[in-house]
Amino acid sequence: MMPPTRLAGTLIPAMAFLSCLRPESWDPCVQVVPNTTYQCMELNLYKIPDNIPKSTKKLDLSFNPLRRLGSHSFSNFPELQVLDLSRCEIQMIEDDAYQGLNHLSTLILTGNPIQKLALGAFSGLSSLQTLVAVETNLASLEDFPIGHLKTLKELNVAHNLIHSFQLPEYFSNMPHLEHLDLFNNKIQNIYHKDLHVLRQMPLINLSLDLSLNPLDFIQPGAFKEIKLNELTLRSNFDSIDVMKTCIEGLAGLKINRLVLGQFKNERNLKRFDKSVLEGLCNMTIEEFRAAHFDDFSEDSIDLFNCLANVSKISLVSLDLSELKSFPKSFRWQALESVKCNFEQFPTLELPSLKRLVFTSNRGLNSFTEVKLPSLEFLDLSRNGLSFKGCCSWRDLETTRLKHLDLSFNDVITMSSNFMGLEQLEYLDFQHSNLKQGNDFPVFLSLKNLRYLDISYTNTRVVFHGVFDGLVSLQVLKMAGNSFKDNSLPNVFRALTNLTSLDLSKCQLEQVSQEAFYSLPRLRLLNMSYNNLLSLDTLPYKPLHSLQILDCSFNRIVASKGQELQHFPSSLASLNLTQNDFACVCEHQSFLQWVKDQRDILVDVEQLVCAKSSDMQGMPVLSFRNATCQMNKTIIGISVFAVLTVSVVVVLVYKFYFHLMLLAGCKKYGKGESTYDAFVIYSSHDEDWVRNELVKNLEEGVPPFQLCLHYRDFIPGVAIAANIIQEGFHKSRKVIVVVSQHFIQSRWCIFEYEIAQTWQFLNSHAGIIFIVLQKLEKSLLRQQVELYRLLSRNTYLEWEDSVLGRHIFWRRLRKALLDGKTWSPEETADAESNQHDAENST
Ligand SMILES: *[C@@H]1O[C@H](CO)[C@@H](O)[C@H](O)[C@H]1NC(C)=O
Ligand SMILES: *[C@@H]1O[C@H](CO)[C@@H](O)[C@H](O)[C@H]1NC(C)=O
Ligand SMILES: *[C@@H]1O[C@H](CO)[C@@H](O)[C@H](O)[C@H]1NC(C)=O
Ligand SMILES: *[C@@H]1O[C@H](CO)[C@@H](O)[C@H](O)[C@H]1NC(C)=O
Ligand SMILES: *[C@@H]1O[C@H](CO)[C@@H](O)[C@H](O)[C@H]1NC(C)=O
Numbered sequence: 001m002m003p004p005t006r007l008a009g010t011l012i013p014a015m016a017f018l019s020c021l022r023p024e025s026w027d028p029c030v031q032v033v034p035n036t037t038y039q040c041m042e043l044n045l046y047k048i049p050d051n052i053p054k055s056t057k058k059l060d061l062s063f064n065p066l067r068r069l070g071s072h073s074f075s076n077f078p079e080l081q082v083l084d085l086s087r088c089e090i091q092m093i094e095d096d097a098y099q100g101l102n103h104l105s106t107l108i109l110t111g112n113p114i115q116k117l118a119l120g121a122f123s124g125l126s127s128l129q130t131l132v133a134v135e136t137n138l139a140s141l142e143d144f145p146i147g148h149l150k151t152l153k154e155l156n157v158a159h160n161l162i163h164s165f166q167l168p169e170y171f172s173n174m175p176h177l178e179h180l181d182l183f184n185n186k187i188q189n190i191y192h193k194d195l196h197v198l199r200q201m202p203l204i205n206l207s208l209d210l211s212l213n214p215l216d217f218i219q220p221g222a223f224k225e226i227k228l229n230e231l232t233l234r235s236n237f238d239s240i241d242v243m244k245t246c247i248e249g250l251a252g253l254k255i256n257r258l259v260l261g262q263f264k265n266e267r268n269l270k271r272f273d274k275s276v277l278e279g280l281c282n283m284t285i286e287e288f289r290a291a292h293f294d295d296f297s298e299d300s301i302d303l304f305n306c307l308a309n310v311s312k313i314s315l316v317s318l319d320l321s322e323l324k325s326f327p328k329s330f331r332w333q334a335l336e337s338v339k340c341n342f343e344q345f346p347t348l349e350l351p352s353l354k355r356l357v358f359t360s361n362r363g364l365n366s367f368t369e370v371k372l373p374s375l376e377f378l379d380l381s382r383n384g385l386s387f388k389g390c391c392s393w394r395d396l397e398t399t400r401l402k403h404l405d406l407s408f409n410d411v412i413t414m415s416s417n418f419m420g421l422e423q424l425e426y427l428d429f430q431h432s433n434l435k436q437g438n439d440f441p442v443f444l445s446l447k448n449l450r451y452l453d454i455s456y457t458n459t460r461v462v463f464h465g466v467f468d469g470l471v472s473l474q475v476l477k478m479a480g481n482s483f484k485d486n487s488l489p490n491v492f493r494a495l496t497n498l499t500s501l502d503l504s505k506c507q508l509e510q511v512s513q514e515a516f517y518s519l520p521r522l523r524l525l526n527m528s529y530n531n532l533l534s535l536d537t538l539p540y541k542p543l544h545s546l547q548i549l550d551c552s553f554n555r556i557v558a559s560k561g562q563e564l565q566h567f568p569s570s571l572a573s574l575n576l577t578q579n580d581f582a583c584v585c586e587h588q589s590f591l592q593w594v595k596d597q598r599d600i601l602v603d604v605e606q607l608v609c610a611k612s613s614d615m616q617g618m619p620v621l622s623f624r625n626a627t628c629q630m631n632k633t634i635i636g637i638s639v640f641a642v643l644t645v646s647v648v649v650v651l652v653y654k655f656y657f658h659l660m661l662l663a664g665c666k667k668y669g670k671g672e673s674t675y676d677a678f679v680i681y682s683s684h685d686e687d688w689v690r691n692e693l694v695k696n697l698e699e700g701v702p703p704f705q706l707c708l709h710y711r712d713f714i715p716g717v718a719i720a721a722n723i724i725q726e727g728f729h730k731s732r733k734v735i736v737v738v739s740q741h742f743i744q745s746r747w748c749i750f751e752y753e754i755a756q757t758w759q760f761l762n763s764h765a766g767i768i769f770i771v772l773q774k775l776e777k778s779l780l781r782q783q784v785e786l787y788r789l790l791s792r793n794t795y796l797e798w799e800d801s802v803l804g805r806h807i808f809w810r811r812l813r814k815a816l817l818d819g820k821t822w823s824p825e826e827t828a829d830a831e832s833n834q835h836d837a838e839n840s841t
């Protein structure tokens with residue numbers, strides 16, 4: 001035997017060796033897309049890994065200490081398209097380092113302290129479009145050996161040490177160059193000669209970012225006859241004066257978009273006056289943007305005088321609190337103002353304006369009418385504004401409006417019905433407080449509306465016609481509202497083109513069967529965060545096109561029945577997470593159904609059971625219906641046992657009376673009845689029995705002996721025994737007093753049932769029914785047996801009139817006399833008495 005320490009001594013190295021053989025340890029890179037995309041970020045690699053497939057197209061080697069790139073470093077990856085070498089401490093790139101990468105389109109070299117760049121460093125790279133050389137110690141574009149990259153579209157050399165704006169001659173080789181990013185370099189002066197190369201390339205469409213360069217001077221005319229797509233100058237100037245002269249230096253520039261401004265944390269310009277932007281008058285500008293300027297003087301509107309002819313203007317975070325109006329003569333087509341601190345809504349009368357975005361202004365509280373006859377797009381969101389009578393063309397003086405966004409405002413009173421705004425296609429009120437939208441079909445005229453968002457608008461839907469008229473609506477979002485009685489009625493009857501409906505967070509408990517009748521095109525239905533208890537609360541039948549159903553965050557326990565057979569077959573995604581599934585055998589077919597839907601269920605592993613003590617918190621998928629089979633047998637056996645026992649008990653119970661009765665027959669069966677009739681009645685009718693029945697029969701002629709339990713039952717003997725012994729055995733007939741109370745009182749029924757048994761035993765004996773008051777047929781029908789007997793036998797109806805009483809008593813007596821034997825003295829008595837009786841009635 002080996003001592004344990006020695007055993008361990010041999011095993012541990014062996015295991016270590018084996019673990020080295022595991023394939024993962026060969027390949028530390030993350031395979032993002034097999035054979036195509038590999039990420040080898042921050043793996044402390046000193047050389048390019050050679051175990052990555054040749055077919056790799058995207059390779060991320062960032063944050064590895066590669067330090068230097070020798071020639072043909074990437075010859076193993078001829079298919080590479082994207083190569084990321086950010087922060088690889090690369091100081092030296094040798095000739096032909098990227099040779100062979102003929103498909104490379106993006107090369108990222110950000111954050112490498114390059115000291116030596118061989119002249120042929122970028123040779124090859126015949127398809128390169130994007131070169132990112134941010135923070136690479138680059139001192140001059142002229143010396144950057146990229147002149148042969150004819151396919152280059154974007155050159156990003158931000159955060160470098162470039163002093164000169166001299167655009168190198170080799171740019172003329174790059175007809176596709178679109179972006180040159182010189183952000184945060186050291187450029188101070190721009191001279192006419194620097195742009196020489198651009199004058200030779202009139203077709204170039206260049207966007208130039210010079211932000212954060214410490215510009216001092218732009219030679220007047222430097223940009224004359226230059227055409228640019230975009231020029232960005234943010235946080236470039238030390239003072240207003242420098243800014244003013246530099247802008248004048250741009251004279252002659254033709255530009256699609258000019259961006260002027262500062263950065264949020266680099267605001268240093270103070271005291272703007274109207275002359276600052278005067279230089280813009282000598283430029284041709286399509287679109288102007290300004291960002292993060294403050295401290296404007298009062299006549300700030302003059303600032304924009306040279307921008308009267310731009311088509312698009314965008315103002316972000318400017319302190320324009322004093323600005324009250326824009327001159328009518330401005331030809332702006334689009335105006336965007338974001339966070340501009342207006343203190344009152346500016347007067348806007350711009351005949352050409354088509355698009356107005358005016359958002360996120362603090363300190364405004366009411367909207368004033370504007371006159372914008374060409375307006376098509378209006379976004380007034382996030383201003384905290386109140387609207388008194390939304391909305392009609394009068395507020396805006398336009399009938400062309402297609403897009404209206406009033407979301408995230410204050411109270412919006414919906415008192416106009418969008419008169420004149422029939423062109424609207426998009427309408428957003430979310431998170432504003434809608435008032436009065438619920439009394440009439442507010443949207444009736446919006447036949448072109450495609451998109452409506454009234455989420456979180458404190459709307460309580462009561463009026464069923466609220467969405468009438470929206471025949472083109474495709475998207476309706478109304479999350480976070482509520483419905484009368486928390487029940488969804490058929491409010492969508494007009495929305496036959498609806499494809500997306502969001503009803504989340506609406507406190508819904510019930511859904512009307514008609515609710516979705518008119519939504520055959522619905523593709524997305526969001527019912528999440530409601531209070532549905534069952535999955536078949538929703539009427540699925542009309543939803544032929546449903547693809548996405550979100551019922552998460554409800555209280556769904558299961559589905560009640562087979563209704564899920566209408567469940568849309570088109571469904572591709574079903575979210576049932578966060579419900580209260582009851583994983584019990586009662587719902588096993590539903591749980592099986594859930595399992596069958598596994599392919600379309602979202603996060604199916606996360607569906608957990610909420611009920612049944614042993615399954616709580618367990619995945620729904622782990623429910624086994626086999627346990628139900630076992631339970632079923634156990635239940636089956638127990639049910640059978642209980643049934644048998646009950647049957648025996650019932651039989652014994654029934655036979656107990658039969659046996660007693662049989663015994664009684666023997667005892668009393670010799671025809672010696674003490675009573676003429678045993679009276680069964682409800683205690684409610686006792687007055688009638690005492691005052692009418694007893695009086696008339698016992699004191700009448702001939703006198704009958706009645707058995708009445710209040711009088712004739714032997715005290716101390718069990719009632720059932722009394723009924724049998726005293727009631728039936730000693731009586732020739734049974735009188736049943738039928739009344740409403742009789743039918744309703746269980747006790748009477750019991751008596752009556754015993755009487756039937758008795759009738760069965762003495763087939764000659766009869767039951768006489770007296771119906772005291774008119775009975776409701778429906779009530780009578782509940783007592784099937786009694787109903788049958790009543791309709792088969794003749795019965796006496798009590799009628800409280802002189803003639804009626806007379807006929808009643810005669811018929812009753814006749815019935816009682818049937819089968820009575822008479823002793824002679826009784827007959828004599830009876831005859832004399834009868835005269836008295838008939839005289840008295
Ligand atoms: C990856 O490449 C290998 C070898 O070329 C091949 O066998 C495998 O099928 C490829 N895998 C995929 C997902 O393309
Ligand atoms: C210029 O380039 C921009 C993108 O940088 C593009 O949107 C625009 O259409 C181009 N213009 C022309 C005339 O090619
Ligand atoms: C515009 O250019 C003209 C001549 O080209 C010059 O006289 C004028 O001063 C310039 N205006 C501004 C505001 O720079
Ligand atoms: C705008 O255009 C009009 C008409 O073409 C012209 O008279 C006016 O001087 C222009 N304004 C500016 C600031 O360029
Ligand atoms: C509903 O949509 C269909 C197809 O998208 C379209 O042809 C029809 O005109 C629309 N109906 C209305 C009333 O907009």
Ligand SMILES: *[C@@H]1O[C@H](CO)[C@@H](O)[C@H](O)[C@H]1NC(C)=O
Nearest residue numbers: 479504505526528529548550
């Ligand atoms: C449904 O609405 C909820 C909350 O309103 C949201 O989080 C969820 O993403 C929506 N589901 C779908 C499928 O859009």
Ligand SMILES: *[C@@H]1O[C@H](CO)[C@@H](O)[C@H](O)[C@H]1NC(C)=O
Nearest residue numbers: 528550552553573574575602
């Ligand atoms: C339900 O799942 C869908 C699809 O993954 C998702 O878009 C939606 O946000 C989920 N719902 C909620 C309330 O998270």
Ligand SMILES: *[C@@H]1O[C@H](CO)[C@@H](O)[C@H](O)[C@H]1NC(C)=O
Nearest residue numbers: 588589590592593624625626
């Ligand atoms: C029980 O599960 C099996 C397979 O998991 C399935 O075929 C069967 O239909 C299920 N029975 C019921 C009653 O759901």
